[in-house]
Amino acid sequence: MSDPILDVRELRVAIGPDEAVRGVSFGIARGETVALVGASGAGKSLTAKAILGLLPRGAQASGSAVVDGTEVIGAGRAVLGELRGRALAYVPQDALTVLSPVHRVGDQIAGAIASVRGIGIEAARRAAIDALDTVGIPDPAARARDFPHQFSGGMRQRAVIALAAAASPKLIVADEPTTALDVRTRTQILDLLRDRCAATGAGMLIITHDLAVVDEYADRVLAIEGGRLLAEAAPERPAVAPRTELGASPTLLEVRDLTVEYHMSHVPLHHRLGIGRRRSSGDTGTSSGTRGRSGARAVDGVSFDIAAGETLALVGPSGSGKSSTAAAVLRLLKPAAGTIRFEGRDLTAMSDRELRALRPRFQPVLQDPYGSLSPRLSAGEAVAEPLRVQRRWDPEAGPNKVRELFALTGLDPELADRRPHELSGGQCQRVNIARALASEPRLLVLDEPTSALDAPLRRGIFELLIGLQERLGLSYLFICHDLEAVRGFAHRTAVIEHGRIVRSGPTQEVCDELGAVEATAAKAV
Incomplete structure (x- = not known):
């Protein structure tokens, strides 16, 4: 591949003694869209976070990931900050992980524009309104004054794309960017991302489990399993059997x-x-x-x-x-x-x-x-919580009830002591279904x-x-x-x-x- 915008070589990510990403290598050319697909826990999001320099605490990366000539693995905060401002953009699954809930949408985009372009805040605010208009936000001048919670999911994703595009990035990493959206809005958001890439010549790495996205938008598909890159092919589509007719019921x-x-x-x-x-x-x-x-x-x-x-x-x-x-x-x-x-x-x-x-x-x-789960409660405590709230908790029978609900929902009882981030x-x-059934x-x-x-x-x-x-x-x-x-x-x-x-x-x-x-x-x- 000539002159790749992203060049990943033997990337490894370890969390404690376990290696979650194992020797992954691939590249993305300018203007190319690559889909990274795989089952939950396969290592696709950790690969993306390593490229972004956003690995969680306790994770260690080795190998190489070069974005627009800059090595990301082992880079310091200043280098990563300059890279994100100049060449690297992130569109997450949940826009609220990027957008501050206490600042107006327009002000957040204006702040990014002012920082990247070195212009005054008033000029940046006008540019932010233009950016919202470019990504299809209706009445952008008025909506720029809204807070993120006043935007719908699709509009928040558009705002994040406007925020990401402020630096005219060379590479966009989109991690499940349309998971929560219906088919029509999903298509609009992905078309918008593709248009932004086409307008600037940016490459895109899209993390997805949506096979329709793979079919429609990816130039190449990389499949990952157990932390290892397998082949450039989409995963098998699971068959869905229709439900049978329901008889007369009250x-x-x-x-x-x-x-x-x-x-x-x-x-x-x-x-x-x-x-x-x-x-x-x-x-x-x-x-x-x-x-x-x-x-x-x-x-x-x-x-x-x-x-x-x-x-x-x-x-x-x-x-x-x-x-x-x-x-x-x-x-x-x-x-x-x-x-x-x-x-x-x-x-x-x-x-x-x-x-x-x-x-x-x-x-x-x-x-x-x-x-949906409190990070302070273990899985077993979360399932027991409704019984305690409803004053139906029996210290003797309660633990058995929790084990029964775990078994009913196909959960290993050994998971009862784990917090949500460990699942x-x-x-x-x-666990959420088991908790609902407790009532x-x-x-x-x-x-x-x-x-x-x-x-x-x-x-x-x-x-x-x-x-x-x-x-x-x-x-x-x-x-x-x-x-x-x-x-x-x-x-x-x-x-x-x-x-x-x-x-x-x-x-x-x-x-x-x-x-x-x-x-x-x-x-x-």
Whole structure:
């Protein structure tokens, strides 16, 4: 390869006595996009972090990674800072790891521009507005004054790209940059990244488990397994089998004419629960609904039923109202109108005391496996926590109950003493499911529970949830943008757009129709 922008030779990363990346070598030419794929724990993110000089504490790198003529491995903070300002940019999976929550978006981009270009702050602020406009942020002058939490997931990713592009980088490292986004927004973000690279001649290393991204955007594909580079080929696509028809069952959840004002609907679901850091999704300026700010409707007259033992998928474009519907069902926000009946009881008419007594019967499983767990609690403590909160903890029987929940969700009991950072994403999500089951619920609200996982882990979680449903008679409200996951997991599917359900029916029929529409829309973007 002539004149590579990135040249990696015999890269090794050790964490303690274990070597997680083992002699990886590859290069990226100017203007080339290379995808690095592999299962969870294969070493792809550690490879990317070594190239960025962002390895976690305790990790040791050796070998060589040269970016635009500068050696990264062993470089000091000053050299890395100059390199990131001049040639190297990072687009992460979670934009909130890059964007400060206490500073306005425009000010953050302006600060980067002022530092890189050596211009005054007022000129930098004007350049920041131009940068937001370039990446497709509507009304950029006004949105520059917003804080990151006021942006949707898709808009935050656009803002991070604007931040990354401030230095006209020679190499962009994008680590799962579209995991939380629906198909349409994902396409827009990846098109934007490709356009930025094409405009500047930058190379791109994209870490992904999304095979559609590999097919559409990668010039070359590098597969990594067990820390070793294998071959330039995409991994095997797991087959997804459709669910069988559900027989007649009594209604468990009945939602009628549900209306949610914009109000707090832009606040991510995990923030209402007081856990984690992430993530609303979408590209419309709110995570739910697209009809504007305070006073507008995020959910507008939604009605649906879920039977005992049934899975209903709620799908739609980013910002369509999916997460606000889920939050209303969980009674984490109060609807402006409509009724939500669970087991025949109207949740919207209940007092706080009545709701507290009933809450164990409907539980959430959220998108971010790690952010959903407290870093201070071990896996076993996290699963035991609902029993303690609900005053059902028995010092003698409790530990056995935790072990039973571990076994039920396919977790090795030896993992009980580990903290979240010591577990894989799939293991963390199984802990979250076990914690939800500790309350003995009848309904789980699954808000994008597998979008942060690679294909094999996604399949494992879906197989686990299907098995639990068949064994325990659980019902699921499944918020998702992955059509193939919906097709293989949900009995029925409802499509929501602009806060209204526009199509519902058997999953196979709805997904065939929706897939054709999204394929046409993606080509038109």
